[in-house]
Amino acid sequence: MGLGASSDPKLSHTAAMILQAIHAGYIYGFSVMEMTGLPSGTVYPAMRRLERDDLIRSHWEKQSIADAEQRPPRKYYRLTAAGKSTLDASRKRYPLLERLIPSEEAKSV
Amino acid sequence: MIRVITAALHALDLSLLQCASLMVPGVLRAEWRREWRSELWHVRRASAPPSGATFGAECDIVAFCLGAYQDAWCLRRHAQRNKPAASLATAPFRGSAAQCLLMLVAVFVTTYALALFQPEVRMATHSSRSAARSGLILIQVQDQEGPTKAVIPFERYRNWSLHSHLDFDGFAFYRMSREEVTAGAEPPSRWRVALSSANLFALLGFPIQLMGNGEISEPGLPQMILSYTLWKNEFGGNPGIVGSLLRIGRRQVKIVGVAADRVWKLPGQPDAWLLEPDLAILGAGAGHIIAHLTRQGRAEMWADRVNITVYNPDHSEQDYLGTSISEHTPTPWDLYRFAVLLALLALPAVTSVSLSEYSVSSHRPPWPRRLARGMYLGGKLTLLLPIAYYASLDCAYWHASQHSPASEYAQLFSTFVICLFGFRWAILDQRQRCPVCLKRVAHPAQVGLASRTFLAWNGTELICTGGHTLLHVPSLPTSWFGAQRWLYLDSSWEFLFAGTDAG
Numbered sequence: 001m002g003l004g005a006s007s008d009p010k011l012s013h014t015a016a017m018i019l020q021a022i023h024a025g026y027i028y029g030f031s032v033m034e035m036t037g038l039p040s041g042t043v044y045p046a047m048r049r050l051e052r053d054d055l056i057r058s059h060w061e062k063q064s065i066a067d068a069e070q071r072p073p074r075k076y077y078r079l080t081a082a083g084k085s086t087l088d089a090s091r092k093r094y095p096l097l098e099r100l101i102p103s104e105e106a107k108s109v
Numbered sequence: 110m111i112r113v114i115t116a117a118l119h120a121l122d123l124s125l126l127q128c129a130s131l132m133v134p135g136v137l138r139a140e141w142r143r144e145w146r147s148e149l150w151h152v153r154r155a156s157a158p159p160s161g162a163t164f165g166a167e168c169d170i171v172a173f174c175l176g177a178y179q180d181a182w183c184l185r186r187h188a189q190r191n192k193p194a195a196s197l198a199t200a201p202f203r204g205s206a207a208q209c210l211l212m213l214v215a216v217f218v219t220t221y222a223l224a225l226f227q228p229e230v231r232m233a234t235h236s237s238r239s240a241a242r243s244g245l246i247l248i249q250v251q252d253q254e255g256p257t258k259a260v261i262p263f264e265r266y267r268n269w270s271l272h273s274h275l276d277f278d279g280f281a282f283y284r285m286s287r288e289e290v291t292a293g294a295e296p297p298s299r300w301r302v303a304l305s306s307a308n309l310f311a312l313l314g315f316p317i318q319l320m321g322n323g324e325i326s327e328p329g330l331p332q333m334i335l336s337y338t339l340w341k342n343e344f345g346g347n348p349g350i351v352g353s354l355l356r357i358g359r360r361q362v363k364i365v366g367v368a369a370d371r372v373w374k375l376p377g378q379p380d381a382w383l384l385e386p387d388l389a390i391l392g393a394g395a396g397h398i399i400a401h402l403t404r405q406g407r408a409e410m411w412a413d414r415v416n417i418t419v420y421n422p423d424h425s426e427q428d429y430l431g432t433s434i435s436e437h438t439p440t441p442w443d444l445y446r447f448a449v450l451l452a453l454l455a456l457p458a459v460t461s462v463s464l465s466e467y468s469v470s471s472h473r474p475p476w477p478r479r480l481a482r483g484m485y486l487g488g489k490l491t492l493l494l495p496i497a498y499y500a501s502l503d504c505a506y507w508h509a510s511q512h513s514p515a516s517e518y519a520q521l522f523s524t525f526v527i528c529l530f531g532f533r534w535a536i537l538d539q540r541q542r543c544p545v546c547l548k549r550v551a552h553p554a555q556v557g558l559a560s561r562t563f564l565a566w567n568g569t570e571l572i573c574t575g576g577h578t579l580l581h582v583p584s585l586p587t588s589w590f591g592a593q594r595w596l597y598l599d600s601s602w603e604f605l606f607a608g609t610d611a612g
Contacts (some may be wrong), residue, residue: 001461028148028151029144029148030148030152030155033173034155037330039172039176040148040172040173040174040175040177040179040180041175041177041179041180042176042178042179043176044176044177044179045180045183045184048180048183048184048187049183052187056258069348071150071154072147072150072153073147074138074147074148074151075143075144075147082454103610
């Protein structure tokens with residue numbers, strides 16, 4: 001007998017936007033800020049919480065790539081499997097999410 | 110110019126990030142800084158035009174950096190939320206006897222270290238270790254108006270010190286003089302110098318601070334001892350001055366130490382003492398003679414005075430008066446002992462000195478446990494005593510430049526307060542320590558109703574978290590329940606303390 005409880009965590013609209021932005025290919029903090037229009041004081045703490053909840057994962061760019069482009073290396077974020085399923089659930093909750101931040105596949109179509 | 114402004118603004122942004130990083134937990138800080146610095150680089154490149162800085166762009170960059178504070182605060186809050194889980198590992202240590210003793214040791218080390226870094230405290234404690242010599246007299250001419258007038262010629266001192274006497278076993282001489290002293294490249298200044306025989310301080314038994322081993326006995330240059338006031342005013346209390354050379358007139362002298370002004374009770378208020386070989390001050394004229402009386406000489410004293418008759422070679426007599434200068438002034442150690450005694454006398458007024466060992470059952474912990482409990486109380490009191498000593502010295506000499514009546518009162522008062530409330534705390538703490546494991550009993554629960562005091566027991570019940578005992582403390586002591594009682598818990602209580610060692 002189900003009580004309708006879902007295992008997917010409920011995300012705030014801001015967190016869902018950030019998750020959608022990362023999914024759409026804006027994979028470092030400043031690009032997420034630019035895409036969502038959210039200030040740094042909102043984006044970075046939200047990304048920490050998403051990473052703590054295992055919805056996204058971070059890794060540092062290789063030093064050699066950064067050196068070749070004469071800039072400091074970036075910290076990139078990507079969605080985990082749990083993050084993808086949470087994003088799917090969030091899209092149902094926030095239907096305009098995909099229109100606000102279209103993903104790469106949607107853009108190419 | 111634009112490049113300089115850009116660099117300055119960049120430094121400002123970096124310093125904002127640096128400040129924010131201080132909020133980030135230590136283990137995450139390095140990576141956090143790296144990420145924000147990297148992001149800042151990209152923000153700056155995207156916001157600022159290549160030609161230079163614009164006000165709008167800089168505002169955007171600063172706003173970006175200010176966001177780092179929210180991020181850092183978020184990380185810190187998250188780390189703090191996880192703390193209680195991590196600190197569970199230290200739970201057995203919390204409230205234990207070892208923790209209490211370690212805290213006392215830490216307080217002792219802190220007070221001792223503070224005392225060590227205060228030269229005033231070092232001087233006060235040093236002088237307290239050197240007992241003032243008894244049997245010292247200042248010799249004056251019988252009809253002399255006042256003791257400050259120096260009338261005894263050096264030849265007289267010379268004559269007396271070369272011969273042995275039944276009543277005296279030592280003489281020293283000094284005379285006051287204003288001398289021009291040059292220290293290094295500084296312009297010369299005039300000091301009041303006590304030109305003294307080399308044995309002056311040895312005879313008086315005055316302590317000399319900051320003196321290296323064997324400095325006073327080192328032959329060669331005349332040796333100078335600075336007064337504490339001069340040392341603070343002229344040399345800023347620099348201990349490194351000891352061993353350096355000064356010039357008095359044409360002579361070079363070596364500084365060998367510093368003497369507290371308060372020890373000097375003799376005529377004249379010297380800025381420094383110059384200890385010279387006798388021959389060097391032979392022609393110095395009249396001065397003061399200090400003598401040390403033998404046991405036989407002390408027997409001749411009456412009301413701190415002794416009459417001395419000197420027979421001259423021409424068969425004439427001259428009368429001198431010896432006045433005792435062995436005035437006893439309380440040392441910090443004396444004050445401390447007196448304050449501790451006062452605190453012990455006042456202790457029953459602030460708490461009951463009973464440890465309330467009363468037990469409602471016939472069970473008593475084995476003697477090693479009782480011994481450990483006694484040793485724990487002894488350890489606390491033993492640590493409290495040096496803490497009170499050094500903490501009171503720290504308080505007394507924190508602002509005082511040297512020993513003074515104000516510092517004496519401050520030391521007396523602070524020792525009394527620390528000892529009184531320290532002893533009170535030690536006893537109260539002991540009463541709330543489980544006799545079995547010495548951990549503090551916890552989780553107080555109010556039992557009974559105050560309105561039924563004469564019908565049933567009411568008070569506070571506390572439990573040992575190790576599951577050994579219950580402590581009952583009555584709210585209102587009655588003839589049938591006057592003091593707190595321990596209830597030793599048997600094995601039937603163990604189910605309440607799952608996961609703890611009830612033995």
